[in-house]
Amino acid sequence: MMDHEVEWLEAQKIETSIDLLAAAKQQLLFLAAVDRNRWLYDGPALESAIYRYNACWLPLLAKHSESSSLTEFPLVPPLDCEWIWHCHRLNPVRYKTDCEQFYGRVLDVSGVVSSVNGNCKLKTEELWKKLYPEEPYDLDLDKVVSEKSSAPEKCTKYDLVSAVKRQIPFYYQVSRSYVSNDVFLQEAVARYKGFLYLIKKNRQRSLKRFCVPTYDVDLIWHTHQLHPVAYRNDLEKLIGKVLEHDDTDSDRGKGKKLDTGFSNTTAQWEETFGRRYWKAGAMYRGSTPAPVATSPYVSDVLAKEPNAKEEFQSLIQVPDVEVVEVLLEIIEVKNIPEGHKGKLSVVFSKTQPDSLFDAERRLTILSEAGQKQVALFQCEPTGEFCFQLVSTSPSKIPVSREPKTLGFASLSLKEFFSPVITQLSVEKWLELIPSKGSKTDPKPISLRVAVSFTPPTFCPSVLHMVQSRPSCQGSCFFPIIRKSRHAKSSTHVVDETQTEVISLQMSDGATLKGDHTAQRQVIGVMDSGETRVLAEYTDTFWSLLDSKWSLKQTNGDSSVFELFGTRVVKIFSGRKLDYEPKHCANRRCNEDFMTLVEFSKQHPYGKAVALLDLKLGSIEAEENWVVLPGIVSAFILNTHLKRGGSNGFDTTTKVAQQESLKSNGLKDKETKLVAKVEHKVKGDTTNGQAATAVIAPEKGSGCGGGGCGGECGNMVKAATASGCGGGGCGGECGDMMKATNASGCGSGCSGECGDMMKATNASGCGSGCGGGCGDMMKAANASGCGGGGVCMEKAANASGCGGGGVCMEKAANASGCGGGCGGGCMEKAANASSCGGGCGGGCGDMVKSA
Structure with missing residues (x-):
């Protein structure tokens, strides 16, 4: 343990001739300018x-x-x-x-x-x-x-x-706002020095190893190279030559150069420094989303925040919620009582469950199971993580036995984020408090826990539209949650806690004397019963929020509608940009969605600011300014599509509009709900990273943070399913239809992470499947692939492939491929171990060290 700390301190003595933190910030600004x-x-x-x-x-x-x-x-x-x-x-x-x-x-x-x-x-x-x-x-x-x-x-x-x-593609991997945070970059600089230290040690031992950085390390490495003289002098002093930067290999497949290089770098890093190589926010996000525009959109509209004094701004209250991405691994346990024969694992949860994380998760212990299993999730930066060490009887007698609790420990998030960010990664021993009735031992049981966070960012606001009349079959957005307080049929907008924020009604234009027709209106109803006109239809477009915004059909580009006001927002059919689906065989049709994309001087090619789910009746808004105009627009568009395009926009374009909607993948009259909501989160993991993730109804999550490069699977009606956990699945992360507590690909699947259809407590690919992570069909408590391989069809309590290979078909209590097996392992095995680690190939650039 002391040797590890000595090695780390030696690495931190490496000197560079420039301020890498300040220069990295400059590079991020430049890359953003080029991307514009x-x-x-x-x-x-x-x-x-x-x-x-x-x-x-x-x-x-x-x-x-x-x-x-x-x-x-x-x-x-x-x-x-x-x-x-x-x-x-x-x-x-x-x-x-x-x-x-x-x-x-x-x-x-x-x-x-x-x-x-x-x-x-x-x-x-x-x-x-x-x-x-x-x-x-x-x-x-x-x-x-x-x-x-x-x-x-x-x-x-x-x-x-x-x-x-x-x-x-590099900018997309490092473009999230928290990457420029000082604490994040300070840790990145320290890790870059550790990376150089490994290369130095390899040269001293005449070892030729292909070292692969995570994206935080790669950002600092790029920064150093952009100062040619300083880089040459620093590297010649350190290793006697200018270090080559080989970025020509991009194949992230299992067993390929990047995959094996990253696995070897991970092993050497952890052996040398005794700390984890993975880092939250530093892993592969998946491939760059397809653009919605091939040429920049030029607009003379000056983007600005709406005036807080404007009356409509106070109509709804959507609280700001902070979110962090977390990577968590249980490294080691010590002082286990003599004679203990049970199988150990750790159940963790939060003392203050929040809208992002309110479940219990189970992890194996690296030292006990011989496999690397990393949990990726998002939560609010409050409360404490609670760890419960449990022991399961190894008896083969087919009798149901309750796991025995050996003790509890906790880790407060306050030490990381309150009142300011102090650190984002820690690896420490936690002493367990014995459970009631347990014998007190002079040497308390301890767990070594590694945890890494991203700096906090604001969580998107997710609101749902709930129809008040349960009898309106075929046209309801949602099943009724509770009895409406309004007699007239209304659509209630509720937040994630089912608290109503506003109620909306559509007032049809009535025929008046002289064949005049009144304007159609959207009426907002407040808690007090007070009403407010939020939108009016004026012949060819809708005027929203006291004429601050207008909603109209578009012609001549790939968008379907335009929301124009203090900003220019175009509405596209399907999921675009950061909402782009990562599973090409999604059961949730892309046609059920519309993406609101802002165009501005800062984002001439478009920035996704909200996602409308037309089938589930929900809106996810990235920024507060788009919440109210987005809600009103979603309500109008749902009504418009439900009525076949009439009575909302110019009837002379009805046929053309319907054809446009069909050609863009929109269903007509498709508004019936099947679940709560499917909403997107952002994260990253394993040198690759984890980018967009889709959280399914009941806290299920599509791509859990990993930014699956390929197919991340459906999680319709899933409970606490995280899809591709973090590594950015390069291939198929599988279906999690009706899954419970399924976390998909934990880290960075580069192949197929498999199906978790009707799975219970299945975590998919634990840490980064290099290849196909296999099926977890009807699996119970299966944790997926720790590293890579095909694993766990109909497995019970199977933890997947730690490293790589084909593993655990119909296995019971099997934890995967022991240490990165290249072939098949443990078919129908019982209580088998696992592949230790393995990056799914989600990696940055690499270096040949001689």
């Missing part, structure tokens, strides 16, 4: 950017760095040139070679300010115009034809197009 200008990703604009980089920027940088008369002001590269420069530097060996070949030295970043700072580029523009009068400083997108056919004299032969393509 995606024309740099492909086509003629990319080719022109590469030409300008070679012909203009590098020669200018070389002249600027060698001439004392030019060093009076910082140099600012055009955005397109800086992007190509960024990608070139991320191959530090090739960049060094090219610079020395053409300019006799490595061209560094000293004296250069990033284009995203934007306030000091005037003098650079003047210098650029003198040197390149025919070439504008900013790339002219109207003139990016391939007219520059001849390459400049000094031009690298390095394939910069391919280098750019490899870097495009």
Whole structure:
């Protein structure tokens, strides 16, 4: 134990010549700016950017760095040139070679300010115009034809197009808001030093190992490489050479280079430092979602927060709820009483159950089971985690025996988050308090627990529409929850606790004298009984919230409707962007959903801000400003679709609209509910990460945080199902139809995580299936694949594949493949152990250390 701490402290003595934390924040800002200008990703604009980089920027940088008369002001590269420069530097060996070949030295970043700072580029523009009068400083997108056919004299032969393509997906993996948190980045810097320390140890032992970073480590590694001279000096001092950064391998499949490299890096890290390599918020999120627009949307609307004094803002009260993602592993147990023969496991829960986590979960203990099993979940950063050590009799007599409780321990979340974030990861021994009736031992039983959190973020608001009349069959959004307090048929909007926030009624236009028809209206009814007109139909569109917003049909693009007001929001059929489904065979049809996408200067290609579930009658809103206009829009659209498109929008476009809805995957008259709600969460896990997850009704969760790269499965009518737990399933994470307490893929399945149809307490893939994690059909207390493999069809109390292989078909109390078995293991086995760990291939970049 002491050796582990000594090794970690030695790693932290590694020195770098730059402030990596501040530079990482700068890199995140730059990557966001590039992502707002995606024309740099492909086509003629990319080719022109590469030409300008070679012909203009590098020669200018070389002249600027060698001439004392030019060093009076910082140099600012055009955005397109800086992007190509960024990608070139991320191959530090090739960049060094090219610079020395053409300019006799490595061209560094000293004296250069990033284009995203934007306030000091005037003098650079003047210098650029003198040197390149025919070439504008900013790339002219109207003139990016391939007219520059001849390459400049000094031009690298390095394939910069391919280098750019490899870097495009990186921003999605590190784009969540909490990544720039100081504590998160401080821990990332410390872990990067640990990563370099492993490489140093490998070189000292002449071991050739393919080391694979998690995404927090990779972010800091990129940051270091973007400072070429500092990186060269630091690495030559540490290991005697410039460390190569190999990002050419992207196959995350089981047994592939990334998979085995990450598993080996995990094992070496934990053996050397005695702490976990996985980290919440640092794992693979899955593949980047498909865009809703291929060209940026230009709008003159200035995004702003609605005025808090506006009356309609106080009509509903939706509390702000913070959420953290958690990774949890039980490492070891000690001081077990002599003569104990039972099978040990740990049941954990929260003392303050919340809307995100209010269940008990069971985990095996690494030292006892020989398998790595990591729980991934989300919760509010309050209360305490409670751990209950239980022992199950190993008797083969088919008699039901209650597990024996050996003791309890707790871990307070306050020590991490109150009053400020102090740390985000901890690994510690917890002494157990004996259960009542147990003998007091002079050496108390202790558990070693590893837990990691993401910094808190605000949880999306999820609201449900509940029809008040139980007799309206075929047109109700929800079964009635409780008796309506209003005599007239209403749709009640309730939150996750079933507390009503507002009631809505549709007032049909009545025919008046002289054949005049009154306007259709949406009426809001408050707790006091007071009514308020929230929307009016005006011939061709709906005017919402005192004309602050308008809802109308769109023409000419892929969206179906547009919500226009203080922001520009387009409504698309299906689940888009961060709501994009990860299971291509979902039983929940994509046509049941609409996605609200905001377009702005900050998000010219669109940002998903809300998801409408037309079948379940719910809305999930990412930000408060979209809650009320989103609720009113959802109510109108549900009514509109239920009536076949009439009596809500211009009837002259009724036929065209119905065809549009069908072509976009929308069902007509489809509003009957089948469950509570399916809503999305965000998270990450195993070097890969875990991105979007879908929580099914009764706290079931689609992709639990892992951002499944492939099929994450259905969890309709699931209870506490987490889908793909965290690793970002690369393939099929399976169905969890009517599952209870099923957590899907725990960490990072790169293959098939299997079915959990009608499963009870099945956790899917425990830590990161490298391949197919198999079926858990009708499984009871099955925890899935810890690492990778096909596992647990009809298994009872089976914990899956810890590492990789084919395991546990119809197994009882089987925990998977012992240590990463390459072949098949434990078919119909009883009380078998498991594969220790294993990344499903969800990994970042890697390095060959010699």
